[in-house]
Amino acid sequence: MGIENLLLGFQVALQPHNLMLAVIGVALGTIIGVLPGLGGANGVAILLPLTFSMPPTSAIILLTSLYWGALFGGAITSILFNIPGEPWSVATTFDGFPMARNGQGGQALTAAFTSSFVGALFAVVLITLFAPLLAEVALKFGPPEFFAIQLLTFSSFVGLGGGSALKSLVSMLIGFVLAAVGLDIVTGTLRMTFGITDLMKGFDFIVAVIGLFGIGEILLTMEEGLSFKGASAKMSPRIVWDTWRVLPRYWRTFLRSCFIGFWMGFKPGGATPASFMSYSFAKRFSKHPESFGQGDIEGVVAPETAAHAAGGASILPMITLGIPGSPTAAVMLGGLIIWGLQPGPMLFKEKPEFVWGLIASMYTGNVIGVIMVLAFVPAFAAILRVPFAILTPLIVSVCAVGAYSVNGRMIDIWYMLVFGVIGYVFKKLDYPLAPLVLALVLGDLAENALRQSLIMSQGSLLIFLERPISGVITAVALFFFALPVITPWWRRLRGLPTPAVSPRET
């Protein structure tokens, strides 16, 4: 059954017209991904009105290709400029940028693109094979399970992140507090706005990311006395080939990251926690964890594979259940409804050429994507020869444009600047920035899941432990939270020396 359907899909996806749309989509997406702040969600939203006159299948192929392109493009700025184009590229900066600084930019980019491709391909193969079954599992998830998953994500930061567990916790709490600012959708109450109109819409994580990572990094590099410049990347078939020969060594990381990514991709906002979790696990299981953050190729492979497996997987709940797994998928879902399609399990029966055309285009789009980005990296590397007196104001103004384009509000440019200073101070004091951003992205979802669960249990927190699936996940999460307390005690008991604090990751 699956094979027949997939062949039908390929008949749609391989039509010259649709292939051309995929190429255009990937190219536009890469540009959007490279420009900080203008991420996949914005790109899809901006292009959406242009697709209303197209057949739905061609339209979704254009938009998903743009999504793949943006995912690939995000890695370019993360590695060369230390500016993550998307929240799930944040973890890629930890080792990608140090690699580029050490003159291994080409290797880092090749590793990132290849990992993205592997992750996405894994996700698409699984979607093809298990779509109906997996949709059923996700159907059984209630609010307690969603909250337990989120708890697990955050506990892995505190327990496995390295550095100060307290500072990770505070960073995460700040993110949640910032996410809570504004209108409470459940009750309609204004929270922490203190009568200021501008605070009503809250803080957008894209603005925070641009400030914390974009502006903050420029300030930090300036202080270190380096003239600001992106790291250089030489790209040649030779470098690509040599990197490809090294990569199979990390098959364990690939496999683990694929599974983490795909599993996390179910739930909304999954790609970002997947990339961080995968990074933490790669570091945890590595024989040389101290090289992480210094430019370890495994630190690029892990988050990129997981993020793209999750990015691919996020399409699955969107088409099977009508639940978007990512902001970009949410915008696409809006498109589906406008094109007159009813998202949900019936789509497989009623519009097989649409569903399977979309799935087949995920194969073709990723193949086109990896070839195009590998071929055009020299064009992006040319940007790096620009003197810093041009690059600095250019990056600041592009960041401002990105921050403004999220909501079209001037106040967001000010927030960007403030977040820049916060990012600078926090980095110096070893407060990790990633938990803050992640909490800001997931805040509303986590809070809603918590409140719905408590309504179900009439206020008892035991609900998270009593239900079988959420019980297991919550127990693991609590163990991770307790790890920083347990580990020193355990070491003392065994007479092992206390390790030095690991180097900062952000």
Next chain:
Amino acid sequence: MRAADLTTAVVLIAGGLLVIWDSLRIGIGWGTDGPKSGFFPFWLGVLMIGACIAIAAQAIRRADRTPFVRREAIAPVLKVLLPATAFVLSTHWIGLYVATTLYMASYMRWIGRHSWLSVVVVSVTVSFVTFFVFELWFLVPMPKGPLETSLGY
């Protein structure tokens, strides 16, 4: 670093108190339809204050007297921060495109000491490219000032 660590912890504790105060105002208990709006932020604030007190305690015990910023490093940081602030401020009054041109030009001239010709060419080109890409191609309207208005945008 110790002073900076303590200051940050104290600022965050103050922030936590602000969160708790606002949460108490809107209610942290059980409403007619489940937990009230202040329930979640209240506990975030409590946790944050607890964690920050612990961080402050650790900082006091540690005798780390290295300064937060070395004296000679302040100038380069301010050289980025102050022009950037001026740029954001001027965007309010003269729109993003004119502000970008002036920001690029002044930065290139005073910090990079580039020749006037390249200053003019680069700063004007950057603004025009931004305008075409965002305003015309991606249809994202940017903040505009009197010049754009007089040109019909």
